[in-house]
Amino acid sequence: xxxxxxxxxxxxxxxxxxxxxxxxxxxxxxxxxxxxxxxxxxxxxxxxxxxxxxxxxxxxxxxxxxxxxxxxxxxxxxxxxxxxxxxxxxxxxxxxxxxxxxxxxxxxxxxxxxxxxxxxxxxxxxxxxxxxxxxxxxxxxxxxxxxxxxxxxxxxxxxxxxxxxxxxxxxxxxxxxxxxxxxxxxxxxxxxxxxxxxxxxxxxxxxxxxxxxxxxxxxxxxxxxxxxxxxxxxxxxxxxxxxxxxxxxxxxxxxxxxxxxxxxxxxxxxxxxxxxxxxxxxxxxxxxxxxxxxxxxxxxxxxxxxxxxxxxxxxxxxxxxxxxxxxxxxxxxxxxxxxxxxxxxxxxxxxxxxxxxxxxxxxxxxxxxxxxxxxxxxxxxxxxxxxxxxxxxxxxxxxxxxxxxxxxxxxxxxxxxxxxxxxxxxxxxxxxxxxxxxxxxxxxxxxxxxxxxxxxxxxxxxxxxxxxxxxxxxxxxxxxxxxxxxxxxxxxxxxxxxxxxxxxxxxxxxxxxxxxxxxxxxxxxxxxxxxxxxxxxxxxxxxxxxxxxxxxxxxxxxxxxxxxxxxxxxxxxxxxxxxxxxxxxxxxxxxxxxxxxxxxxxxxxxxxxxxxxxxxxxxxxxxxxxxxxxxxxxxxxxxxxxxxxxxxxxxxxxxxxxxxxxxxxxxxxxxxxxxxxxxxxxxxxxxxxxxxxxxxxxxxxxxxxxxxxxxxxxxxxxxxxxxxxxxx
Numbered sequence: 001x002x003x004x005x006x007x008x009x010x011x012x013x014x015x016x017x018x019x020x021x022x023x024x025x026x027x028x029x030x031x032x033x034x035x036x037x038x039x040x041x042x043x044x045x046x047x048x049x050x051x052x053x054x055x056x057x058x059x060x061x062x063x064x065x066x067x068x069x070x071x072x073x074x075x076x077x078x079x080x081x082x083x084x085x086x087x088x089x090x091x092x093x094x095x096x097x098x099x100x101x102x103x104x105x106x107x108x109x110x111x112x113x114x115x116x117x118x119x120x121x122x123x124x125x126x127x128x129x130x131x132x133x134x135x136x137x138x139x140x141x142x143x144x145x146x147x148x149x150x151x152x153x154x155x156x157x158x159x160x161x162x163x164x165x166x167x168x169x170x171x172x173x174x175x176x177x178x179x180x181x182x183x184x185x186x187x188x189x190x191x192x193x194x195x196x197x198x199x200x201x202x203x204x205x206x207x208x209x210x211x212x213x214x215x216x217x218x219x220x221x222x223x224x225x226x227x228x229x230x231x232x233x234x235x236x237x238x239x240x241x242x243x244x245x246x247x248x249x250x251x252x253x254x255x256x257x258x259x260x261x262x263x264x265x266x267x268x269x270x271x272x273x274x275x276x277x278x279x280x281x282x283x284x285x286x287x288x289x290x291x292x293x294x295x296x297x298x299x300x301x302x303x304x305x306x307x308x309x310x311x312x313x314x315x316x317x318x319x320x321x322x323x324x325x326x327x328x329x330x331x332x333x334x335x336x337x338x339x340x341x342x343x344x345x346x347x348x349x350x351x352x353x354x355x356x357x358x359x360x361x362x363x364x365x366x367x368x369x370x371x372x373x374x375x376x377x378x379x380x381x382x383x384x385x386x387x388x389x390x391x392x393x394x395x396x397x398x399x400x401x402x403x404x405x406x407x408x409x410x411x412x413x414x415x416x417x418x419x420x421x422x423x424x425x426x427x428x429x430x431x432x433x434x435x436x437x438x439x440x441x442x443x444x445x446x447x448x449x450x451x452x453x454x455x456x457x458x459x460x461x462x463x464x465x466x467x468x469x470x471x472x473x474x475x476x477x478x479x480x481x482x483x484x485x486x487x488x489x490x491x492x493x494x495x496x497x498x499x500x501x502x503x504x505x506x507x508x509x510x511x512x513x514x515x516x517x518x519x520x521x522x523x524x525x526x527x528x529x530x531x532x533x534x535x536x537x538x539x540x541x542x543x544x545x546x547x548x549x550x551x552x553x554x555x556x557x558x559x560x561x562x563x564x565x566x567x568x569x570x571x572x573x574x575x576x577x578x579x580x581x582x583x584x585x586x587x588x589x590x591x592x593x594x595x596x597x598x599x600x601x602x603x604x605x606x607x608x609x610x611x612x613x614x615x616x617x618x619x620x621x622x623x624x625x626x627x628x629x630x631x632x633x634x635x636x637x638x639x640x641x642x643x644x645x646x647x648x649x650x651x652x653x654x655x656x657x658x659x660x661x662x663x664x665x666x667x668x669x670x671x672x673x674x675x676x677x678x679x680x681x682x683x684x685x686x687x688x689x690x691x692x693x694x695x696x697x698x699x700x701x702x703x704x705x706x707x708x709x710x711x712x713x714x715x716x717x718x719x720x721x722x723x724x725x726x727x728x
Contacts, residue, residue: 007123008032010051012042012068013084014060018107022055025112026119039063043071050076053122057107058085058092066099073100078129080122084109181275186268189214189224201254201277203247219245231260231271244275253282295369297347298354306368306376310436313380317427320381323389327377327397328422328443329357331404332455334373340606341413348410349417356403376443390425390460397421397458405456418456422446425460452526476527478513483540487512490544491711494720495561495682495704498696502720504561504595506704507545508711509537529567538570539579546589548714553590557721561623563595568602572609577616584620595623595646603642611642618643625682629670639677647674651685651705658690671698 009031011022016037023033034049036042039056040063046054054072058065069081082103083096093104102125103118181201184193194209209217218224223242230237236259243251258273293305301309313324331353338346350373357367357375366378379396382389401419408415424442428434434442446461453459482488489512492505511519528534545564552559570576584591596617603610603626614624625646649670657664667683674681683695686705695703709720 006030006032007052008034008049009053009055010034010036010042010046011055012036012039013057014038029116039068042068046072053119054079054081055084056081058083058087058096066095069096069099069101078126080126082118082122183273183275185214185271201252202244217244218242231258235260253278298351298369300354301366301368303370306366307436309366310378310439313378314426314436322381322384323386324382324426325379325393326424326439326443328447329375329419330447331373332418332420337415345411345413349408349415352408353404393423397423420447420450420455421458422450423458423460472527475524476531479524479527479533482511483536491713492717493704493711494709495702496708497702500708504559506563507541509541529569534567534569538567543583543587546583546587549589549593550587557718559593561595562593563597563625565597565627571598571602577613580617581620591621595625597625597627599627600629614643644679646680646682649681649683654683654685654691657694668698671700675699
C-alpha cells in the first residue's frame, strides 16, 4: 500500500448522490475519498484501507450504521467516526454516540463548511490522541505507579461504599417500618441486631436483646425449628405466626416476615426479619369466631353451635345406649313487653332469662338462644331408662318454669314472664335415625302445642304432633293462595229478639277448598293469626260484609246490625281506623248498620290505644261489642272507660246454665251488669228452649244460636229477610 500525503476519508452511504457530493466537496480540500454503498462493503474497505476518518449513515441495508460503528470501534478505537444521517430522532443520535460515534450530523447538509469543520476537528482530536499515547508511553512507569495507587484508593472507596450501602439499606428498613421490629439473627440463634422499636411491643430494651439467643424471645422450639427449616427451603417467608415471650412471661402473638441472607467469609449467613405485634388482629379474629358460634346479645351458643353439640350428643346416645332431651322454650307474650316498653327493656329481659337458664346447669348440658324470644336447653345423658329420662326432662322443665316465672325488675319495671316449653327425647324409641334438625323440629312442634294448650305449660313431642304440624304447614301454604283463588265466602248467622224477628246477624268467614272441601275456621283462623295472613283476610271480610250491607239496603232489606269479628292483629294496625273509613267510603255502606266485635283480651291490651281507636270508630257511627264476654279479664273499670254498645255472652256459659249453677249465676250477673252500664246484651250459642227461657227470664233481649238458625250463605239469608219470617 502506497503512503498517503493527505488524510483518507471513507464515506459509507447507500445513496450515491450523497457519496458523490461528499467526494467532490472533500477533494477540493485535498482529502482522499473512498466510497462504500452499504455497511457490509464499508467494513470490508475499512479493513483493507484503514482510512483516517469514516463518514457513516445509520439506515442502510444488510448491515446498519450502528453495527458498523461498533465493529470499527472494536478493531480501531481511535478512528474518528462521524454519523451523517437523515433521521432526526434524538434517541438515534444518543444510541450512535453511545456506540462510539464522535459526532452526529443531519443530512442533507445545507452548509458544507459545517461538515468540513467537523472533519477537521475530528482529525485534530485523533492526532492529539495519537500524540498523547506516545507521551503516555514515555511516562508509562510513572503512570503504572499512580495506577496502582489509584486502584488501591478505588478499592478502599468501594469497600467504604459497600459498608455505607449496607448501612443505608439496614436503617432504611428500620425507618420504613417504624411500627415493626427489625432484627438480624445468626444461624446459631444469636441476635446480632434489633431495632429500638422492640420496646414498643414488649418490656425489653434493645440493649437487653443484642447478642442474646433467639430462644429468649421465642421460647417455642417447635416454632423456631420450623422457621429456620422453611427459610432454608424457601429463602423468604411472610406472615409467619409465632409468640414472643415478654419479660413477665406474657406471650404476645406476632407475625414475622423474614429472608435468608447469604453472607461473606467475614459475616456468615443470617436471617433478616421484621416482627409485628398482631394482638389486635387476633382479638378481632377471635371475636369474629365467637360471633359465628355465639349469640351477640346473651353470649349463649347460637343455632350453629347448638346443632353441632346436638349431633355429638345423638351419636353418643346411640353408641352408649342412653337418652337425652331437647327443651324448646318460647316466652309467652314477650312481644307485648317489647312493643310497650321498648327493645332495650326487652333485650335486658332476654339477658336476665339467659342467666336464669344457666343456673344449676350441668357441665355437659347446653343452653342456646335461637333468636327472638326462643331458647333451647340440651340435656345430655339422662340415663338408659326412657321413662326415667323423660321424668328427669319433665323435672328440669318444671324447674325452668318456676325460675322464669320469678319477677324481674328491669329499668324500674316489674316484669313477669312465663314460658311455653316443648320437649323432645332422643334417640327415638322407634330407632329412627334422626338428625339434630329433626330433634329441634320435634321440640319446636311440642312447644307450639304447649302454646295452643294455653301457654305457660309443658308438652312432650309425639309423632301425632308432627303430623299435625305438617298438616298445619300444608294449610298455611294453601291459605296464602285462597284469597286470590276466590275460595272464601261469607255466611251470616241471624241475631233475633224473643219473638224470633231478625234484627241483625254475625258475619262468619268460610273456606271451601277445591280438594279438601270445607276447612273449619277453628283450623285456619289461628294459622292466619300466627302468620299474619289474618290481615288481608280480615280486610276482605270487612269489605265484603260492607258490600252485602249496601246490596241489601239497595234491595230494601233492613238489617239493623251486621257484626264483623276483628282479630287482635288487625285491630293493632296503626292504620286500622282509616282502613275501616276507606272501606265504608268505597262500598257506600251505612256505618250505623255495621258492628265490630272485639275480644276481651284485645281491648285490655294497651288500653289507651284501644280506647283511642274505639272512640274514632264510634265517631263514624259504628257499634262496638265485646265478643265472648266473661272468658277474659275485663273489669268494670275498663268497661266504664270504653265506648261499648254491646256485650255478647259466650256460648260456653250459655251451654251449661241448665246443669251448672255457677254458669247460670255468671250469665245472670253479666245481664244485670250490662243493664246497669246501659249496654245491649246478646247471648251466643242458644240451642235449647230451656236456655232461651232462662235468658228471657233474666232480661236478655237478643239471641243467636242454632235454636234459631245456623250460619247460612247470603242467598239463604236474603230469603229469610225477604220472607219476613220469624225464627224459633
